[in-house]
Amino acid sequence: MSKLITHLAFAAAFSLASIALAVSTIVLPAGGAGAGAPKSPASAPASKSVKAAASQPADDLEPAIPEEMIDLAQQSFVTVHFSFQKDTSDQAEEDEPAERWQPSRQDQYQSYIDRKMTLQVGGVVIAPGEILIPDVRVEPRHIKAVEVHTLDGQVLTARPGALLKGCDAATVRVEGKDADKLHAVHFSPAGELTLSSALQAVTLNAFEDHWRLGHSDLKATCALPDRKWILFGGGGYEMGSSRFEMMMAHWGGGMYRAPLLIADANCNAIGISCDDSIDSRQFYGTWLGADVLACPRIALTDLENQRKSTREKLLEAVHEVAVQFRQGRGAAGGESDGRSRMMAMMMRQFGNSEGEGDVAGRELTFFGIAVSKTQLLIPAPLDRQTAAQIDRIWIKLDNQRRLAARFVGAFKEFGAFLVELTDGELPATIARASQPPARGMPFWTAVARKKFAHKYLELEYARLTGLERGYADGYYWRADTGLNDGMLLYTFDGELFGLMLHQRLEDEEQKRLAGAARRGYMNEGEGSHVFLLKDLEEPLASPTAHLDREIVVKSRLAALRRPWLGVEFVTLDPKIAEQMKVSKLTRDGSLGLLVNAVYDGSPAGKAGLKVGDILLKLQVQGKDEPIELKLDSGEGDSSRFGGWGGWGEQDGEAQAVAGQEGPAERTWKNRDNYLTRLLDAIGTGKHVTVTYFSSDDPEQTRKQAAFAIEQAPPDFSSARRWKNRKVGLTVKDLTYEVRTALSMKADDPGVVVAKVENGSPTSVARIWPNEIITHADGAPLAGAWQFQKAVAAAKAAGHDKVRLSILRLGKTRLCDLKIDAYDKADDEGMDEDY
């Protein structure tokens, strides 16, 4: 609806402001009811009234519409009415709209069917029995009937015609005798078009229950320095929005405007156009009458056949790629830190509807194109965190065979990645087009998905309509239909000429983080655009130079490792900054992280950072701009984490009375925070200078500390672990942040209980999560694996239990852990290392 209104409003505004466009009323029975209207004695007085209106302009400066133009319009324009039916064939499908808010095509057809309405569009009779209409993209399988209504009230039966290859138009045909009832416009040769060519355009505009004539004089201009390239403007169509597609019946009644009929100064028709791009060379599309008549056509029925055969052919080189991600982030499970959640969100765009939440443990389905006998290109972005978690990749050749593949890498410049078969070959590789199609030429957009449990390509045609300036001042394709991420673009000959890919930016991850931190949403960056094959050839030919070296598959623990500066922090706000008298340096509390813990041995600790310091920015060596450390107040603010408010002592309630203490509070911080994510995005090994000052320093001298980003020691989520389901516990090494939170020294023995299975020997021994086991049978425990060894040794020695020392809130107790159920075969985590 909005689209249509916009058109009309623009046209009106345009005419008033600049170009003389007289609007007259042509008496025409109401569009929808035209079929039943009487044939026209009304027609003659109507044209008189038109002439009368035209001869008495409201404004002396406004030229009247030449009567010849009105005559031309009245004779040439018709309206075309499509009525629809539901496609109930076997091939009927629920297609998915490109965007969630859009209705599907089925919805669009159905809205006409339900409302007993027709889709109406203006057309021009360009040849006997042939009517040119804007390409509204209705599919023959949905068309129940087509009627052509002449402006004098005749109703003729028609059928779908063809698609024009040179311009954004289609035809319908009226056969037999009825064809004679139509008056085909006679196109005169245009002669040489020059700057002084005075062209004019007429069209039909739908207005309430009648049509109005739109008329404008076209202005000529020329390109520079090529002066002979003459361009015309002012036809009343909004530039660049000539996209005609189905729309819902209740959106503006489903009424479209007609094409523009172009005439010369003498009111001789010389051409026809469905958009505003009218130029002497027909670079933007065919419009000159003779050329339109000669323009190659594809019959709509042939188009359907071609769609099917092309699909079959293309599918040979398109394969389902199943990517299995590793199970769980941490031993305790549910430790999702949100990093890969964004990735899952992005992946949903590629048809992975299961990608809600973390990717861990899931198998996501992608579709790749065979770029060589062994390699597939998957047109989807894959970030570091997600790639790191890849466990296995399979190429599903059909439902029976799957071939193992490996991750080769993801590209630096665009959002796509390569996988390679570890064995075997792909049946076919993709055919590559030597040239992209010319403007106005339809091409196929393909979205791979599954249909009827098989791989499938949803093919729609589109046309290049223009270029847009974008990333790095490049000019990128704009099409007349929406192009979505991951779309494959094929010529009508079935050759790949481009892909719609995400444009990756330099330091994209850092920028996304900064955006998310400040504004609470993910900065999508540059977005996507068409990458023509010529731009992809070099990266595909020698991928190593173009792959992002940071995006690699990692072991579970290595994937969980993160770099550190070695601080915990909270954010400020304007009032707190004012009270701390740091408003200026922190820009009213919007900038800066207030340090509230510094870990021993960390870069921050070594650089002498202290609690109370405020970190302002990070300068990465070699980068022009520092990264400001600012995030919405909230992260690092303990009040965000539920439970702290109730932090305290347990009353002597029933549980305690019965001797059940319950899990200990986990007081250590999750080390996945804005700062560690940011350092991770910058990359280990990079040299960084942090600018900070001490909030206690009355001078507030800005200080700097330089360090190379280093991996933090393992933390709770990446700690070595030992899990044994039958014993019923998961323990982890005591990591630095846990030690700090529990006031334990670096060499104090112990492992932390990460999880206890209900009803297990561990649970029976009243060992609770987050307690520390310091000794087993009197021997201090240096780590999770040593604990496993102690248990295994005790079991081997025929013991049925180990005596453990448990530490909780600085107090120990002793308990016996039954190990008779222990079996080495159930151990988990023992094979993991960095």
Next chain:
Amino acid sequence: MIRNRGVWLLAAAVLAAGCAGGPKADPPYADVQVSIARAKQRVYPTLVFVKPIREVFERGEREREEVFGSGVIISPDGYVLTNHHVAEKAIQVNCVLGDKEQVTAKVIGLDPETDLALLKLEVKPSQLPLPYAEFGDSDKIEEGQFVMALGSPFGFTRSISLGIISNTRRYIGFSTQYQYNLWLQTDAAINPGNSGGPLVDAHGMVVGINTLGTFAEGIGFAIPSNVAQDTAKRLKDKAASADPNTWPVKVERAYTGLQIQALQDFNTNTFTTGAALKSSPPAALAAAKMSAKPERKDSRITLAAARTHAPTASQPAAGSAPAAAQSQPAGPAGEEVGVLVKNAEQHSPAEDAGIQPGDLVLKIGETVVDGRYVEQLPAIRRILADLPIDKPTLLTISRNGEEIVIPVMPVLKGKFEGEDFELRRWNFTVKEITKFSNPTLHFQHGDGVFIQGVRYPGNAQDAGLAANDILVKIGQTPIKTIADAKAAYEQLVNDKALADKKVLITIKRGGFQEPKLLDWTKDYMEED
């Protein structure tokens, strides 16, 4: 429970019938009814409805509230025993006596660790002597014995409920503050308001002080009378030697920081073998041993046995372990004894002495320790609590099979619960951290001050302060004691020249510091 209620209803019906002089009463029930009536007669006049007005700080401001509890007169001159949790923080205690006279009472002493309080009724000399209840020997109570709970559940004064003793030696010290005694468990209905009232046996002897109810029906706990008597005596004696202006007094206990665990710990299925004493004469084996109450063979003797127990006013306090130790025969020589050390608290005498988790304590001084079961732990703790302060006591310890003797120097146990203070204009209250009542905060921060309550609505609430936040700084002033908090607060709110009524409060939450801005421009107290 249904059975119990049935008994109670039936008994009421019988009573009515009896009053009417009818001869229809079933003889066995009549027997029970007579006992009940007699017992009731004896204690009912000594029951006190205790209505303290107390000052509380939990909700972020100093507020007064009236609470309802119960008590029992234990001496003709008007000493009343009730619960600590009834009388704590009382600024005034009103009591309604059996003759419907309302009198005030003074809080003489409080002991949170046995949940007992000693009050003295402020009666006119003409009212003396008062009827008083007598204590039975709670060590002789048996499961299944009839008992009555007297009190004012939900403020319904002078109510009696009937039940039996469900367990005589309930240990609830795994993770509660009640470390020094076992409990009587009864199915006599105990509801809020029963607290502090007497649990009475069929002879009208007080065998317990009703203290804890549970969410479950038919599960209530009473402090055994021997413990109550002992605490009452300690408080009375302490008060006698103290300036009345310093009342309420507290029970003094020694602190060693030694934490013990039973050898046969069914709670954690942890079983430890004790050690045979190598050097001790058999006669020395005693102590907590007695508390390991041997299974009685004649457990069928219930009411009959209880009846033979002649109550006297001069019944000595039998709860004190050392006293009991002397009166008990020693076990056979070579028997495995001891209690497991689970922890020697940080910076405690036990830690200083080098006692380690896993050690077995065999003797405390000359008293042999038997800590086979959790039920024996309170008695051992009492021995430790009664050790002479600042004088070394020799502990005989078995470590890795070797017997060693370690001297430990107990110190006076610090206060159980810290002081409160209200920062009225800022709408929150603070409290001292003590390691006994705030172990978590103490572990994180050590001594200090924490936010006890945040008033809603209020300035502290607006600032994002929350209960259990530890106060680190008010403005630039570090807060280490309640006096620091008070001084910093008063200085700021009394500073008329202050341009902005704002202060940065640095708190520690979950172990990490953060600043919060408290703006007290708005006076919430004026609002309501």
